[in-house]
Amino acid sequence: MINAPKGTKDMLPSESYKWQAVEKAAKKIAALYNAKQIRTPVFEHAELFLRSIGDSTDIVNKEMYIFDDKGGRKMALRPEGTAGVVRAVLENNVIETLPQKLFYIEGVYRYEQPQAGRYREHHQFGAEFFGSALPCFEVELLGLAHDFLREIGFNDLLLKINSIGCNKCRAQYNAALREFLSGVHDSICGDCKRRAEVNPLRTLDCKVPSCQEIYKNAPRISDYLCDDCKAHHAAVLKGLDDIGIKYVEDKNLVRGLDYYTRTVFELCDGDMAVLGGGRYDGLCEQLGGKPTPCVGFGCGIERLIAAAEAHGVKFDNPQPKVFVAAQSDEARNTCLKIVKTLRDMGVTAECDLMGKSLKAQFKHADRQGFVYVMTIGESELSSGVYSLKNMNSGEVISVNAKDLSAIKDL
Ligand SMILES: [Zn+2]
Ligand SMILES: [Zn+2]
The missing domain is CATH 3.30.930.10 (Bira Bifunctional Protein; Domain 2)
Structure with missing residues (x-):
């Protein structure tokens, strides 16, 4: 295997x-x-x-x-x-x-x-x-x-949102952050030491708890935003207010990718x-x-x-509609024709493909969650009237073989 x-x-x-x-x-x-x-x-x-x-x-x-x-x-x-x-x-x-x-x-x-x-x-x-x-x-x-x-x-x-500024204001912020990082150089993790040189903003993303603790005192980008970035950020928040989206500003949010400018956000479930x-x-x-x-x-x-x-969300799980069960070998060909007709009408249908007994066919239909089972045997073939059993309620409905479209609306 x-x-x-x-x-x-x-x-x-x-x-x-x-x-x-x-x-x-x-x-x-x-x-x-x-x-x-x-x-x-x-x-x-x-x-x-x-x-x-x-x-x-x-x-x-x-x-x-x-x-x-x-x-x-x-x-x-x-x-x-x-x-x-x-x-x-x-x-x-x-x-x-x-x-x-x-x-x-x-x-x-x-x-x-x-x-x-x-x-x-x-x-x-x-x-x-x-x-x-x-x-x-x-x-x-x-x-x-x-x-x-x-x-x-x-x-x-919860929508957490922040602005990490543009190239212009980020340069000043990076300088301030570098200075802060050099002061705590001995206490931060190895990855952060490397990040501090290449791209200091990335350090704030570090998952190491002791680093996170230290960065609580780091300078914040929000204090370094240029006027354009500030105005942009305020307008984004105003727009969110206008369409009724609730948010909190998270000044430490930077996101783990280099290409972001200005707005970054996360929609959070708890943490x-x-x-x-x-x-x-x-x-x-x-x-x-x-x-x-x-x-x-x-x-x-x-x-x-x-x-x-x-959160208890139940995803939509549509039930298949009609299982057409064959009571005899003669009935099997008719079952194939019926499922074809039902499918052409847009109804999910299946019939036995395994040569199972009638009892086993009902069991299969039940396991698969079919809403109805239609049984085809001698009497149905001669009378041209089919009965459908509702597997949930046990109720039995009769339909005329010539008018299967009635099933569509069940
Ligand atoms: Zn800016
Ligand atoms: Zn670190």
């Missing part, structure tokens, strides 16, 4: 309805916002992620699946969704007309220590909006994120972020395109499902 690779999880038939419900909600809400779906390759040139996510991040340094293909090219499995979407959009000139609102549902890959809710392959619903530097762009994106989570069944998630993102105005240019302001978010579907179930 060969087992699944460590850190991966099969989506089994008993669970797939939850995934379908999440994807249905994502597609429904995205459509309401006129966002269009995009799919990009699972693997890209590794360079794409080095240049976008940043080579000072844990994702690129420790967690990315990198390999040489047979042609000697450095490839990587995508560790997040944004970079590939931006690459595709620039390459195919999708942003000739703006704005462009895109969404994706795809797997992402990180070589992490597997733990509850974290997998080496996990799936994301994400949205990336291209084209506007206005604060209403964040509000539009957060509206989509919020409506999606409400559609799933969340009513009380756990189920959706996160921000503005990334520099990324298109960084990847060789013309400067294009953007906002985006990603939402881990595995975590989302776990969090939803912890």
Whole structure:
């Protein structure tokens, strides 16, 4: 026997309805916002992620699946969704007309220590909006994120939001942060020592508790924002107020990716972020395109499902409708014809494919959750009247063989 690779999880038939419900909600809400779906390759040139996510991040340094293909090219499995979407959009000139609102549902890959809710392959619903530097762009994106989570069944998630400034004000902040970090150099972890040199903002992201304790006294980006960034942030918050999205400002929120500018946010269930993102105005240019302001978010579907179930959310699990059971071998051909007719009418139907006894067919239908079982035997064949048993109530209904469309409305 060969087992699944460590850190991966099969989506089994008993669970797939939850995934379908999440994807249905994502597609429904995205459509309401006129966002269009995009799919990009699972693997890209590794360079794409080095240049976008940043080579000072844990994702690129420790967690990315990198390999040489047979042609000697450095490839990587995508560790997040944004970079590939931006690459595709620039390459195919999708942003000739703006704005462009895109969404994706795809797997992402990180070589992490597997733990509850974290997998080496996990799936994301994400949205990336291209084209506007206005604060209403964040509000539009957060509206989509919020409506999606409400559609799933969340009513009380907490939106944490912060501004990490622009290139202009970040330079001054970085200088102040570097000075602070040099003062605590001996007390911070090895990773943070390295981050302090390459990209000091990343230190604030450190998961080591003793580092977190020290960074409570670190200078805050909010005290260094330039006037434009301050005004932008205030306008985003005002827009959220206008559409009724509740939030708290979290001054320590920085997010683990290098490309963010100004707004960063997380939608949290307790301490756990189920959706996160921000503005990334520099990324298109960084990847060789013309400067294009953007906002985006990603939402881990595995975590989302776990969090939803912890809150008692019941995902829609549609029951199959009619199982057509054969009482005799002669009846089996008629059963095939009946299920064909029912399916043509849009009714989920199945008949026995295993040569089971009538009793075993009822058992199968019950296990599969069929609402009705229609039994076809001698008397039904000669009378042309079929009876359906409601498996939930036990009630029996008669339908004429010539008018099966009555079943559609049951
Ligand atoms: Zn600024
Ligand atoms: Zn640290």
